[in-house]
Amino acid sequence: MGLFTRLDRASVLYNGMADRLGVGETQRIDQPAGAAAYRSALLRCSACAEAEACAGWQMEHARADAAPGYCRNRGALAALRVE
Template identity: 40%
Template sequence: MPLLSLYKRMMRKADLMERMIDTVDVRDALETRADHANVLRRAANRCMTCAEPDACQSWLAEHDHADEAPGYCRNHDMFERLKHDIEAERLTHA
């Protein structure tokens, strides 16, 4: 794969991942984790190996906000764990 094609693919998937993080509203939970750099790196690796970028882009185009990522999202479970962490912290401080 030519270098420019690889770069474009990486940028597209990085943009999709950023949008998904915001759409399912886990940015704060992700950025406040002590190990956020490692979590983000693993999430990026999963996204880069995803075979569904077109479906992801279409899904994101239809959702400004969502309670959860689509089932085919390779980061779905991570997003759900982050949402669980958000809820647990909210209950702790309630």
């Protein structure tokens, strides 16, 4: 799988996970160093070996309190959640 294909899939998975955790798009982009943090999150996601599990998890969960334990962005997404 090529780099751009992996990044495209990572974008879909990361944004899907963020949506399920209640992290709005503005929170993802407007955080301190927003563009750099978003880019880092996508790169972490694109390097994950659990993409299929993540896609399946997202199909089973419309909403969640936390990302699954294997999520490489679990901590970053938790920090962005607004309660």
